[in-house]
Amino acid sequence: MGATLVDVAWLYGAVGLGVAALFLVFGVGRVMESARGAFLFRPLLVPGIMLLWPVVLWRWAALERGARVDLRAHRPPLRAQAVLAAVLAVVVPLVLGVALIARQDGPAEAPAIRLDTPS
């Protein structure tokens, strides 16, 4: 199971590297006006494309079909942020409290004894 997961992760990354090469050479200049003639920043995008290449392919296709780049740009996810902050306010104290209550102190009745260093 573990070996399979590691193999899948390597495969995912390898495909992502291929997508990064294609997108940065052929795609980014076609769909992003601010990227035309700009090359130095492109290597910085490689890790992100490797991690999110399915999203990159989806967005690349959408932009090729003419989707607007600034779609809904004035609607930040304020409610989602408030919900996540509220969830954090519950989860963090809960996790810390449970972990500290369950914590087992060391064997005070049989403390560790330092052995003599071999001569």
Add this chain to the structure above:
Amino acid sequence: MSVKFVPVQWTANKWVYDAVLLACVAGYILVFIRVGTPLADTTRPVDGAIVRMRAYGSCAFFMLTFILCIGPLARLDQRFLPLLYNRRHFGVLTAVVAAVHAFYVLGWYYAFSPTDAYEALLTANTSFDRLIGFPFEMLGLLALSILAILAATSHDFWLAFLTAPVWKRLHLLIYVAYAAAVAHVALGALQDTTNPAFGALVVGGALLVVGLHLVARGGGQAARGTEIFVADVDAFVDGRAIVVPIGGDERAAVFRNGAALSAVSNACAHQNGPLGEGRIIDGCITCPWHGFQYRPEDGRSPAPFTERIPTYNLRLDGARVLLDTRANPPGTAVAPLPLPDGRP
């Protein structure tokens, strides 16, 4: 604001910010190792390798804690705004420090067996059904994976490519990463630490993050109808804005520019920064986060920049300023509303 993408948009303030940040991180790790290493030798349960991984791990945790405090602190007191200007570099450095911690862990706990280190990490402990002895390493892996995604998508390209709302939602994963990091520390290092100061710092820092977010949360009640009351004309300060929730996730910022009022979306087109907390500089609404600018009368960035934000229609009812909550398309020109009696 940039016409073409560049690797990093350096400014003098960013150089200073990054220099201070690097100095603090290097200082923390050096002091941690300097103090910890003499206490660590092969006759003790904690040796030098573990001291180093704890130095980087605790550093990453406290950096993440600090990062999550910056937003609410800046909202509560504008003197904290400079901390926010270069928060992305802070985040990238946090991911790097956390990755160093992970590599030390892999190179020590999982390096001395024939099993591949990554495979061993995933299979060495699968006791997900118990609290004490829970595979807290998986929680750290989750947090690190999220930090890696956020760091890798921190360039402005990703904002433009994914659109700001999608990018913002992706980066809200920082809360998931923090919850995972807290659980990673609570079920890991806190279980065997004998240093009460470390425990107090972890618990205090995490509760500070939670408390600041609760204190600084903004109002977001939904507006009813298409026209809402903003404020009386006397309430407006020249060059500043009054922000009003207009339903759902949207807010409008009504700016007074001399003797007239203009209303725009409160969300900057760059990173959805709170424009209403900025001010008018050189005739343009200036975002407090990264200095992106927009003309009040049409929500467009001055040439050669191309950013646009929605505008709103205003009208006066006596001394009351009313706003039509139906947003105009980004960049739509709206004649500024003159203040009555030619108020200065």
